[in-house]
Amino acid sequence: MKQFAQLIQQIDSTNKTKTKVSALKTYFDQANDKDKVWTIAILSHRRPPRPVNSRQIREYAGELSKIPSWLFEESYHIVGDLAETIALILPPNKGESDKPLHAYLENILKLKSKSDEKKKAYLFEHWEKLNYYERFVFTKLMTGGFRIGVSQKLMTRALAQSTGIDQDVLAYKLMGNWKPQNTTFQSLILEENPEDYLSKPYPFYLAYAVEDELEDLGQPEDFLFEHKWDGIRAQLICRQNEIFIWSRGEELVTDKYPELETFKDYLPDGTVLDGEILAFPNNDIGDFKDLQKRIGRKNVTKALLKKIPVIFKAYDILEWQTQDIRSTSFKQRRQILDKLFQNLTDSITPFHLSETMQFQNWEAVEEERQKAREIRSEGLMIKRADSTYGVGRKKGDWWKYKSDPxxxxxxxxxxxxxxxxxxxxxxxxxxxxxxxxxxxxxxxxxxxxxxxxxxxxxxxxxxxxxxxxxxxxxxxxxxxxxxxxxxxxxxxxxxxxxxxxxxxxxxxxxxxxxxxxxxxxxxxxxxxxxx
Amino acid sequence: MSQPLLESNNKGIYCSQADVYIDPWRPVKKAIITHGHADHSRYGHKKYITHHLNIPIIKHRLGKINVSGVEWKENFTINNVKFSLHPAGHIIGSSQVRVEYNGEVWVVSGDYKTEDDGISGTFQPIKCHSFITECTFGLPVFKWQPQKEVFDEMNNWWKDNQDNNMTSVVMVYSLGKAQRVLNYLNSDIGTIYTHGAIENMTDVLRKNYDFPETIKITRETKKIDLKGNIVIAPPSAHGTTWMRKMVPYVTASASGWMSTRGARRRRAIDRGFVLSDHADWDGLISAIKATECEKVICTHGYTNIFSRYLKTLGYDARTEQTQYEEDED
Missing domain, CATH: 2.40.50.140 (Nucleic acid-binding proteins)
Structure with a gap:
């Protein structure tokens, strides 16, 4: 824990990306494998479920600090972060703890099913043993998200520097549904496991917003244009007759959209589509509010399926006939996608295509953007015709040009x-x-x-x-x-x-x-x- | 009910019996000044009374003023009201004001801290019936480490930066914190450079204090001279072109606000040292207890929260609006 808390303190005490990455690299060079796996998990939003609810943790912290609960709440409101408030408000630590990070997390996993009394005793014991930063990290692991100014991308970059494995390969390895308690650094990061790749999505490629003049992008002839649909960006994977749907938040959401199961009956093995899941009530594109009714629901009832069905509007094709085709041009990929759509549009009802458009001048682009609200899009996507499908957000090839608010x-x-x-x-x-x-x-x-x-x-x-x-x-x-x-x-x-x-x-x-x-x-x- | 000995009106904290204001924010005839920070010592009063150590400071800031200086514990009487100043430990020349009339004693704390910083005098609690206190850091999340630990950290930080060929830039207020930091920096590590505002204020105080040597950064200062050394600059210099000469640099701030990560992020500072010239939560509570007062009036800071807590301890506590700034630290 000392090592991890020190890492967080180092990251926390700089505004410079380079310094953060180098602190992470040093950590990955030195930490033991079990701690590394947990660190990767934490920094890629794979914390264990909350073992203690927020109300309890506040109550216990107030009790140990001997202050009234209203005063705790006021302090929390002003500090703005629960773990930080608790770390600040508790009396100074008495002992020390040498337990490694993974031991804490294994405890936390088990803690969830324990009695309230045991939970309280566990918190008290460790709060009293940990110093300010260790306390902050320890409490943070049990409360809200672990956002400390390190994106998954930065973490991946540092891991790449430490292991010598290509950053894109690592990004790919870290996607999906792995659990830190069930894997090892060896199998997650170092080993090649082809069977794991069945459900694995590709990292999403993201667009930058157009900030200056459209003209600065170059010639409109070099671009393909689409409307920017306002739903959930998703990857639809069909491999060995199974369907996997991943949201951009890297969440496997296959079960939430059963109407998309049908794709597996028609798509050839080894097909991965990039697209948008959209609500489609009354045979028309709905708004985001409609879709929200589907997002939160674990059990999708028949009535809901009927009232608010969804469609998958495809933007791109990343894998075709089991081959990764991300390095071919967008134009070529779209030719494959358009043909696939023509062949299957009658068979797969929820299969829609995000049509590409071409324009001769930027005025026409502007005119098209004006129609966005009417057809329930958020604006336009501007993609260079010869662009490959990259990783993350890179400036230059893909742009989003949203409607004025x-x-x-x-x-x-x-x-x-x-x-x-x-x-x-x-x-x-x-x-x-x-x-x-x-x-x-x-x-x-x-x-x-x-x-x-x-x-x-x-x-x-x-x-x-x-x-x-x-x-x-x-x-x-x-x-x-x-x-x-x-x-x-x-x-x-x-x-x-x-x-x-x-x-x-x-x-x-x-x-x-x-x-x-x-x-x-x-x-x-x-x-x-x-x- | 008779008129309270001190009350807050639209000009400041007022003693009607003596017709004197304490730290007024609008021009008045006669003003007792607790310390030299701009929100407590303003322009335009006909007559200033303050501790003699504060005189060079307010003259430097306000120019030609009619001011008389007193010693700590020296009594002076205005229309049968007995006044005296007592160490507040906030910055050099800072005082609390004790006011006594007909056996009733009030104390105005001004700004204060309970830890002795070695240059500002040692805070002394004064027994009174009513205590008008600041509570800038009146929340239980604010707890200061002993200053020695903080300064050791700061010197280590400077050393580390030097090893990495970086210049260290500490952002602090030019009056108070700058001198306190200066007093504890280890000049064996390297040279201490200053921004003009800091240099000028420190110069004013050198007569009475033995601070380490500093070099003011001027147009002629070369980039190579600054490398690996430390620069003391006011917060307003952060992000300006003035900083270009220091590249590559690491920035730090030294303030009580640095307790919270959010405050540090808002200032876009690399390193935050928690070092305040105000009392922390425990300091405030112990100071109030030591006065043995019945009434507490909280003026600036987390006044509502702090006075509510004091009520739970049995004090007759309330808040009063003043125009003292909450973030000068």
Missing amino acids: YSIDAVLTYAMRGHGRRSNLFTDYTFALWNDDKTELVTFAKAYSGLTDKEFKEVDRWIKKHTTDRFGPVRQVEAQHVFEIAFEGIAQSNRHKSGIATRFPRIIRWRKDKTIKDANTLEDLKKLIPK
């Missing part, structure tokens, strides 16, 4: 302290729009991002001086400032007071030029809902 002017009404990076500033805001006769402001969205640190500081100072009421951590402020709020999607909702749900709302700019009388109304917002 919706936007509306709203009034700041409530504020809360931010989390993590912004934990001592009021940066979490609630915004309201006018009702029909402009007599009352109705809450419609919360937003946390979009202002610069300097602007946040300015708003923060204003909030502290213009608080009209407090509700626990929430401050009501004078209705005085107008902000332009952007969002990606909008739908009717009976769960929201305003009757409307917006997707990914964020602040575009502080409209210091506007007074609250200039802010929009709920009626204005409703007009934006697509018919």
